[in-house]
Amino acid sequence: MxxxxxxxxxxxxxxxxxxxxxxxxxxxxxxxxxxxxxxxxxxxxxxxxxxxxxxxxxxxxxxxxxxxxxxxxxxxxxxxxxxxxxxxxxxxxxxxxxxxxxxxxxxxxxxxxxxxxxxxxxxDAGDGTSFTDVLTLQDSKARTGALRKLGRSLGKMHAATFGGADSYTTLMRRQCQRHHISPEAIQESDINVGELIESGVELMTTNGLTIDPVVQRYAMEAAERQTKSEYQVFTPFDLAPDNVMLTTNVVLLDYEWAGFRDAAFDVACVVAGFPQDNSTPSLDEPETTEFLAAWRAEAQHIWPVLSDDEVFHDWVMSALIGWAFLSLIMMYYGRLSVAEHSSFVFGEDPDNQEVSRSLRHMSEEQLEDLATTVEAIQRFSRRRDSSNFEAVGAFAGVLLKVLAQLGAFPHERAD
Known part of the structure; x- marks a missing residue:
């Protein structure tokens, strides 16, 4: 006992x-x-x-x-x-x-x-303030300062761990050998981000929702980057506000789902208002700008191409869209059972009763959380005057109408 x-x-x-x-x-x-x-x-x-x-x-x-x-x-x-x-x-x-x-x-x-x-x-990392309390209880100045510090911390971690995937894999193999289990079992039990993004796109398109080709391209880019080494870094992945503590430094907790993945997913996770966590309000535009600037200041020397605003915004946008598809699938089916499901119905028309039937099992909190992510995508699409971002913004608008019809009302609007 x-x-x-x-x-x-x-x-x-x-x-x-x-x-x-x-x-x-x-x-x-x-x-x-x-x-x-x-x-x-x-x-x-x-x-x-x-x-x-x-x-x-x-x-x-x-x-x-x-x-x-x-x-x-x-x-x-x-x-x-x-x-x-x-x-x-x-x-x-x-x-x-x-x-x-x-x-x-x-x-x-x-x-x-x-x-x-x-x-x-x-x-012992000491006593600190969780990001849940920072984002819900503190004033705008304190929030902005904390997000700037989080951006710097993530940027430093990403820059320091870029190229370390082989060392991480070696440590994992040693543990598997020590405990007499197959390394493949670890891979199979992990969250396959790329596969889930692709599944989300496929299930939506085969069941009636028309996805703009620009949105689909961004989603596929996010999925494909998961298996490429160009941006792979160490990430806890589960960047929920309760797992981020602010002391003299930023401390990340809970490594149950840690691994080497696309750095853009950590960046987009914060910009999207922490998908799969509805405990905090979304970031406003000045906060988003401060966070992104802090991250870039620490990490762009590793990826000089990201110093180009157009490239950087595309990079973040693809991850934001990836988060939307990933979150929908994981929230609807559950993290551990998502791979067991092969049917998904999502109608294009907000008045289509198939939409209500297919998503009725999702709670109001889940719908609101997804709507918060989609709203972040819509806001981010306004950062650039381009046909691609315009198409993304239009798609986000359609998706928000569907979610609103189902009862999603994000608890804080940024505009």
Whole structure:
């Protein structure tokens, strides 16, 4: 049975095995984990082998009998459920980011871990303000400053990790060998961004919605970039506001879905108002401009072509459109079951009853979140006077009418 006492005891044993000495953990503070995980902050006694005075412990509950198998052990050992695979991805992400310079490291340091016990011991990032509170409770000046800092932090991380995919893959393969599972099982359990974007486009077009060729081209560019090395960088992917903490630095938390993906998706995620999270209002145009300028200032020396405004705006636009298709599919079907569905009905006419039937299963919050992303696309289309951006803006307008007819009313309009 998982308890605070047993988790602290297991973490202490891990630290002893990893660093030696006789560290003692005390005063556990519940930080509130996501889902069923337990996350504690503990004081650490003075120890010659550890500089930390507080640490954070994260532990998932034991695997339940009958839990779905996500990866079978190749040696007949214990199979991996979805949660255990997520923790393995998290361990590899921390191992990789531990190698980065402190000035660009996006999150805590992994001190010790045990996949079989589903246990991580991390350095303490300290107390800070979540971006949920920054964007909902603070004034415009504070919001703009925080978004500028987030842009710089993401830009530094992207620039520092560009070209690191091979090292990340090597770490992942070592973990798979250590735990006797196939690396392909990790890939199969991960979110295939490109495939989901393509599926979203295909399912819409085959069921009645006319997608402007310009919009379709942008979507395909976003999908294709996922498998190209030109812009691949380390990203946690799950950039929800609650997973972004503002201290003296920006700290990114929760690496369950981390990996090497297109840098534009992180940039567009913020511009779109954090897709799949409806807890914060959308960015206004001045905030978007400040965030993008901060990111470019740190990253464009890696990609000089992005110093050209037209190229940069196209790059972000394709990712924004990719997010719209990806979000629709993942919200409608659910993250873990999206690949199991092969039918999707979406009518072109807002009055078409097939539209209502097909999307009625989506909650009002999901519809509002998707509408927020589409509104961000519409606003971004006004940044350039071009036929391509005009076509995107028109398509976004049609989609917003459909979502409004279904009951989506984004909680904050930027114009």
């Amino acid at each position: 998982q308890s605070v006492e047993s988790t602290v005891e297991a973490a202490t044993a891990l630290l002893v095995a990893r660093f030696g000495g006789s560290p003692e953990l005390s005063d556990p503070e519940d930080l509130g984990g996501s889902g069923s995980s337990m996350v504690l902050r503990c004081r650490l006694s003075a120890d010659p082998f550890l500089q930390e005075r507080t640490v954070v412990i994260k532990q998932l509950p034991p695997q339940k009998v009958g839990e779905p198998v996500a990866a079978k052990a190749t040696d007949g050992g214990e199979d991996f459920g979805p949660d255990a695979l997520g923790m393995l991805r998290e361990v590899v992400a921390y191992q990789y980011t531990n190698t980065l310079a402190e000035s660009v490291r996006p999150g805590p340091v992994l001190l010790a871990y045990d996949i079989n016990q589903r246990l991580l011991v991390l350095s």
